[in-house]
Amino acid sequence: MLKADIVLSDLAHSVEWRDGAIFFGGSHIRPYPHPALETLLVRTRGQWFAIVRERSAAIVPIGAESRDVDAEEFGRLYRECMLWPLDYAMVEAAQAGHRLKLRAGALGAAPVYCRAGEDRVVVSWDIADFAGEPSAIDMEIASRRLALRSAYSARQLCVGTMQLTERASLYVEPGKASYRYPSPSEAPEAAPLPADRDALAEFERRLHRVASARPFASARISAELSGGMDSATVAAALAALHGRIASVGILLDGDTRDAQIARRKSIVGRLGLDDATVEIAEYPPSLDLRPQPGQIAGFYWEYYLEACAASWISARSRGGDALFTGIGGDELFPAYADEITQTTPERGDGAEAYAERLLTPRASSAARGLSGFDAPASPVPATSLLAQACRAPYALRHGLWPVNPLADPGLVAFCHRLPREHRQERELMRRYLHAHLGEGVFPRGYVKETFAHVLPALIARHAGAIAAQLRDCALADLGIVDRKAVLALLDSVAATPTPGSVAALAMFLWMERFARQLS
Structure with a gap:
């Protein structure tokens, strides 16, 4: 600021x-x-x-x-x-x-x-x-x-x-x-709603209040629209408050492309958005480890900036200077420990195990011993704060002020305290979207848009060039990673990628570029 x-x-x-x-x-x-x-x-x-x-x-x-x-x-x-x-x-x-x-x-x-x-x-x-x-x-x-x-x-x-x-x-x-650091925020607890309060009406009231908290004219607003529930919720609130607004988004390739395009088309049509898109294939993330002149990486890992920048330029070209996002939606309806049953599917892709293999013993020990440096619990979930920190500097460089309604502390507190039936599978958000878009746009089990296929294909295509650049490895020279383990993971991802192996390698590639930038 x-x-x-x-x-x-x-x-x-x-x-x-x-x-x-x-x-x-x-x-x-x-x-x-x-x-x-x-x-x-x-x-x-x-x-x-x-x-x-x-x-x-x-x-x-x-x-x-x-x-x-x-x-x-x-x-x-x-x-x-x-x-x-x-x-x-x-x-x-x-x-x-x-x-x-x-x-x-x-x-x-x-x-x-x-x-x-x-x-x-x-x-x-x-x-x-x-x-x-x-x-x-x-x-x-x-x-x-x-x-x-x-x-x-x-x-x-x-x-x-x-x-x-x-x-x-x-x-x-x-x-x-x-x-x-500030004092930690109190951990939320689920509680029944008062008998005279309707959960959907209260969610809509709070969301619309947050979306209208800043004095933006409709011509200045751009909403990021991926085709998922979070960004659609923000777009629906803005359309209800402002009428026709601009939206921008990135169209993906792969198995989810057709579903993403169809879903975005329905959202844009029903909300009357002025929509513009960019193709991920035209703005792929760079895997070049060499620092580029004039391109300073931020302190947080953020791929796909090339495509994001193209969409932000589109927003600016249409007069927008306020960028509304769906950041915070993933954290809005948590499941608490006493609500998780043995039949609840566990999420995990082995990414930490792949990442651990890259580290030297000294680095592995350091990675396990730093929890005391974390900021205390906050009114905004830490993962939302991290997502904001990842993207904000780049949006600001493009003249866009970021607004993240789903990360508002008041809305977060309300949703975190809801009874389980409103939080489970984002039931309350789904009901809000049904009311504004119709029930056919986000049916249960809908195919979500994902960037998951983008990096594996690029890494396989450029594995030889990456390996050549890793003849000199800044992180290995610093004693943080084992270069042979990195090359082995690169070969594995190029041949048979898994979500976990790709996540571990992508973080390494970003960090290696960052370390070279400093040197």
Whole structure:
């Protein structure tokens, strides 16, 4: 949501809003320039704070504003900002002692990353801003990622760079920096609905309230539409609120293609969407391990960016600057431990076993011993936060502000507490879609769209080139993987791929490219 380069001694200077940024001495804070955001700078004697936050449809927007206030008003505005209903990033400064605090909101929609030195702090939503700084890969975090044990954490792949996770704070003063996680959220428990409350009506009310929480005109909205239940739910809510909106999506090849196209056609027709698609075959993911000029990989594994970027460009070309996604849908209706029976099918593809074979003994030990670094339980499920962190920097680079209604804390809390009959097999979401699309679009057991076939075919086609590039293996040189084990897995995937072996190899290929980028 913002970028900043702050020398702590500059906090002694007066602070001012000028030309779309905040300046003090030689330091600056630059909000991400987008109509979805507003900036408030509040000053009082000896201290100030600046907040970049999502605009709320329920509160009169301020655009960009600076205020000089007394201590009482300063405290009132500070409390108001802390309770802001949407996402935000906040910088607080005390001139005495040159002290600084960075704080994040609860949604985690577009996280920022921080690097603190003796007398300087660099903050950015874009890892590319750290690319010119000397850095090394964090061996323990890399090992855990390669073992497919990714977690939501302040600690990141580059040594010395941390993510400001949801509700967390970074305190900085000369020669000292400390990071504080928030208190963990309470674990939800299922409970019966009151007799006078209808589950479907309440779900629709809450979903539509979340979808309309930001003051977007219909012409500015684009909805990602894969053809699955999550994205269709978001599109249906937006169409109910705005009428005709734009939708974008990626058409896949393989066994699910015909079903995906038919389902998308039904959704687009019934909701009256202005739809545009891109073909995955025209924008396949790159397996080239060499860092490409001008292409800086983020801190999280994200393939298929080539096709996503093409769809985002399409959205921008039609005037959209707000990208609504279905992120969070997978986590909206969980099954709890006491609800899982022996007849419940277990999910698992052996991916962790394949990944473990790649690691050196030292890396394997590191991968198993880092759980204490994870962020605490949050109002937004950690897997949703990770998905948002994967994609947000790339969407922002294309001028699109990401909105993920199904990851809203209030909607999550409501759905997590529903009785089992509403959560099982996403029953409540299915009923919502039946009401808005008809019962034929998402019948039980429908064939879901999947990217599963994309990478195996590409890896088989380019296995020789990948093996040639792995004559020099950065992760092997770092003592994290065994090069022979990597080549053996590459041969296995090229000959007889399985979902688990492909997942393990794909994570390695991404991490190898990332490690080469640092070197």
